Structure formats: C-alpha cells, structure tokens
Amino acid sequence: GQNIDQPTEMTATEGAIVQINCTYQTSGFNGLFWYQQHAGEAPTFLSYNVLDGLEEKGRFSSFLSRSKGYSYLLLKELQMKDSASYLCAVRDSNYQLIWGAGTKLIIKP
Amino acid sequence: NAGVTQTPKFRILKIGQSMTLQCTQDMNHNYMYWYRQDPGMGLKLIYYSVGAGITDKGEVPNGYNVSRSTTEDFPLRLELAAPSQTSVYFCASSLPGLTYEQYFGPGTRLTVT
Numbered sequence: 001g002q003n004i005d006q007p008t009e010m011t012a013t014e015g016a017i018v019q020i021n022c023t024y025q026t027s028g029f030n031g032l033f034w035y036q037q038h039a040g041e042a043p044t045f046l047s048y049n050v051l052d053g054l055e056e057k058g059r060f061s062s063f064l065s066r067s068k069g070y071s072y073l074l075l076k077e078l079q080m081k082d083s084a085s086y087l088c089a090v091r092d093s094n095y096q097l098i099w100g101a102g103t104k105l106i107i108k109p
Numbered sequence: 110n111a112g113v114t115q116t117p118k119f120r121i122l123k124i125g126q127s128m129t130l131q132c133t134q135d136m137n138h139n140y141m142y143w144y145r146q147d148p149g150m151g152l153k154l155i156y157y158s159v160g161a162g163i164t165d166k167g168e169v170p171n172g173y174n175v176s177r178s179t180t181e182d183f184p185l186r187l188e189l190a191a192p193s194q195t196s197v198y199f200c201a202s203s204l205p206g207l208t209y210e211q212y213f214g215p216g217t218r219l220t221v222t
Contacts, residue, residue, distance in 0.1 A: 004151065008149075030207050031207055031208065033210065041215070041216075042199060042213035042214060042215050042216055043152075043199070043213050044213070045210035045211070045212075048208060048210065050207070050208065087151070087152070089151075089152075091207060095207065096154055096157075096167065096168075097152075097154070097211070098151070099151030099152040099153075100151050101149055101150055101151045102151070
C-alpha cells in the first residue's frame with residue numbers, strides 16, 4: 001500500500017527553527033509537495049522537490065532524499081502566523097497526489 | 110482573478126438527500142480535482158478531470174458523481190447522502206504537467222445527519 005508519515009503535532013518557539021519530517025512509501029515517485037493549511041482554510045502551496053537536495057524559498061526550505069523516501073520542511077525565524085498544519089504530498093506512478101495527514105505546528109511566544 | 114470558488118460554504122443534509130457542490134475556476138486550468146478531508150486524515154481524491162468532457166475516478170469515488178462540461182466548472186454530485194460523507198470538500202485546479210501545484214478553493218463543510 002501507499003503510505004506517507006508525518007508527526008501529528010509539533011511545538012516550537014517564536015524566532016526559532018523547526019524541521020518537519022515526512023517519510024513516504026509509494027508506487028512510484030514523480031515529485032513531492034509541501035502545503036500549508038491554516039485552521040478552517042484551504043491548503044496553499046509551499047514547495048516542490050523532484051530531485052535530491054535542498055530547495056530554499058525565503059524562510060522556508062525543503063529537502064528530498066529519494067533513496068531514503070524522506071523529505072523535510074525547514075522553517076526559520078518562526079513567526080506566530082506560521083502556526084498551521086503542514087501537509088506532505090507525493091505524486092505517484094499514476095500521477096496522483098498521495099497526501100499525508102499533516103503536521104500541526106504550534107508556535108509559542 | 111477569483112481563483113477557485115466553491116459554493117456553498119456550509120451545508121447540513123439529511124440521510125438520503127442529494128446535493129451538488131459547485132466549483133468554478135477562472136485561471137483557465139485544464140486539470141481539476143475534488144478531495145475530501147476528514148479529521149486526522151490526509152486529503153483523499155474523489156474524482157479528477159484533465160479537461161472538458163473528461164473525468165476519472167480517484168481513490169474514493171463511491172457515492173459521488175461529477176461532470177465537466179466546461180473548462181471552468183466541475184460540480185460534484187452527492188446522491189443518497191450518508192453519514193460517512195460528512196467531511197470538508199475541497200475543489201482544486203492546476204495546469205497540466207507534473208511540476209505544477211494545485212490551487213484550492215475555500216472548501217465546503219458538509220454534515221449528514
């Protein structure tokens with residue numbers, strides 16, 4: 001079966017750095033996406049990785065290791081508005097997105 | 110651009126009733142999707158479409174139907190609503206191609222009692 005694992009919840013302090021991990025087992029791999037979802041709102045796109053390595057975009061970075069079936073999202077200089085759920089999704093061999101359950105990130109002052 | 114719009118925002122249905130969730134996008138995207146999101150679960154794909162007149166089943170299509178008569182509209186029909194269909198429904202759209210992200214509508218929160 002296909003499976004994407006993320007921690008259910010994480011807590012971090014304003015101004016700090018947090019790393020959210022995602023491991024996946026899917027039938028094929030055609031890219032990995034990270035989305036942010038604030039409570040009661042729609043997911044919004046953060047990043048896309050298809051090759052191994054780090055993609056940096058402002059305060060957010062995403063890393064991929066295809067051989068390990070592993071990705072992480074790194075958030076720097078945390079702000080209160082970063083309190084949200086972070087969803088990892090993998091595009092499988094049928095080109096459909098398989099979604100993790102999301103990691104709820106709580107930022108404390 | 111309004112992006113992806115969905116109506117209604119909230120709806121309560123009785124068991125056995127039917128309804129249509131509306132979805133419209135104004136970005137001229139070929140690809141459109143319907144997902145459901147249950148608490149503590151990942152998004153599940155219900156149906157998708159790669160263009161007007163073309164639809165296909167996703168992971169959880171039972172109890173739902175779709176149509177795609179225009180590029181802009183992709184309505185989702187629920188027939189004979191059941192409590193198991195209580196969920197938040199998201200419509201999304203994207204350009205064709207593997208690297209393009211999906212843009213989501215604001216969602217419809219549906220309760221079946």
